[in-house]
Amino acid sequence: EVILEARHVTKRFPASGGRTLVANHDINLKFQKGKTLGLVGESGCGKSTFMRFLVSLDTPSEGEILYRGRDITKLRGEELRQSRQHIQMVFQDPTSSFNPKMRIRDIVCEPLLNFGRITKKEKDAACRRLLEMVELPGDFADRYPHNMSGGQRQRVAIARALALEPEILILDEATSALDVSVQKTIIELIVKLQREKNITIGFICHDISLIQSCADQVAVMYLGNVVEVLPAKDLAKNAKHPYTKALIGSIFDISMDFSKPIESIEGEAPSPLDVPAGCPFRGRCPKATTRCAAEQPKLRTVEAGHEVACHLLDEEGKNKTGASALTG
Numbered sequence: 001e002v003i004l005e006a007r008h009v010t011k012r013f014p015a016s017g018g019r020t021l022v023a024n025h026d027i028n029l030k031f032q033k034g035k036t037l038g039l040v041g042e043s044g045c046g047k048s049t050f051m052r053f054l055v056s057l058d059t060p061s062e063g064e065i066l067y068r069g070r071d072i073t074k075l076r077g078e079e080l081r082q083s084r085q086h087i088q089m090v091f092q093d094p095t096s097s098f099n100p101k102m103r104i105r106d107i108v109c110e111p112l113l114n115f116g117r118i119t120k121k122e123k124d125a126a127c128r129r130l131l132e133m134v135e136l137p138g139d140f141a142d143r144y145p146h147n148m149s150g151g152q153r154q155r156v157a158i159a160r161a162l163a164l165e166p167e168i169l170i171l172d173e174a175t176s177a178l179d180v181s182v183q184k185t186i187i188e189l190i191v192k193l194q195r196e197k198n199i200t201i202g203f204i205c206h207d208i209s210l211i212q213s214c215a216d217q218v219a220v221m222y223l224g225n226v227v228e229v230l231p232a233k234d235l236a237k238n239a240k241h242p243y244t245k246a247l248i249g250s251i252f253d254i255s256m257d258f259s260k261p262i263e264s265i266e267g268e269a270p271s272p273l274d275v276p277a278g279c280p281f282r283g284r285c286p287k288a289t290t291r292c293a294a295e296q297p298k299l300r301t302v303e304a305g306h307e308v309a310c311h312l313l314d315e316e317g318k319n320k321t322g323a324s325a326l327t328g
């Protein structure tokens with residue numbers, strides 16, 4: 001069941017010198033009820049820009065965001081306010097979104113009070129219940145954010161985000177600032193809560209191995225474009241886009257030497273201000289051809305649940321008998 005869908009989402013920002021920064025280009029993605037969609041790519045690829053549209057912190061230049069069939073980018077005023085209850089977000093650093101002068105009780109209960117779900121008298125009980133949900137002691141309610149560890153603060157951020165029982169939770173690098181061991185416990189908590197409450201999750205992360213371990217479906221972004229969408233379980237054995245393969249560290253330069261894996265991606269990502277014509281990845285792609293410079297590949301379905309934007313797919317189709325250009 002698709003409960004959230006992005007259709008043809010494009011975002012342009014005006015930049016200096018009359019130039020335009022294209023942060024998102026024609027993004028189409030579907031979020032399935034109770035599942036996790038992971039969005040992965042290097043910093044600056046436009047994944048946070050995109051996720052901000054889902055929680056109505058910004059609106060795209062073009063395209064629609066359909067929540068249960070309704071375009072939330074068109075909502076205003078009270079309708080927009082009400083709609084925000086259903087899709088909540090946790091950011092990388094909760095300290096920047098928490099008021100340092102507020103006690104945990106007030107931070108966690110603020111959304112409930114704002115939407116009239118509880119009265120002031122019910123705050124203590126509500127806070128205790130929410131802290132227990134994220135496995136924190138109830139007496140943390142009296143603390144201030146600076147009296148807690150990073151992991152504890154992130155649990156508070158999750159408690160606050162889930163206070164309104166949203167259908168969708170967006171996590172933007174929500175565990176990236178934490179130690180690996182703390183990160184693991186937070187992920188386990190999120191997975192447990194997702195199972196219990198059937199929450200749909202959008203998980204943004206630059207770390208593809210983390211995405212692989214906790215997402216159902218993965219969308220790979222490069223320079224504002226989604227270049228591949230596939231089931232997380234297929235990442236290691238069935239990724240087809242050269243960029244995805246580079247991210248998982250298994251790309252081989254077939255034009256040169258089969259024995260030499262390219263450990264990391266060559267070159268630097270071009271600025272989204274100067275996106276080259278043709279395939280956005282061509283400047284770093286070991287398999288680029290002249291066609292790649294002329295024409296941007298469109299995302300195409302290669303099998304159920306798997307879409308790829310790369311011209312090599314055509315070569316593969318033409319050359320069925322030889323070794324596949326994409327599986328090398």
Ligand code: SF4
Pocket residue numbers: 241242243279280281282283285286287288289292297309310311312
């Ligand atoms: Fe590489 Fe060309 Fe495919 Fe782009 S379209 S990823 S440049 S082979």
Ligand code: MG
Pocket residue numbers: 044047048172173
């Ligand atoms: Mg970001």
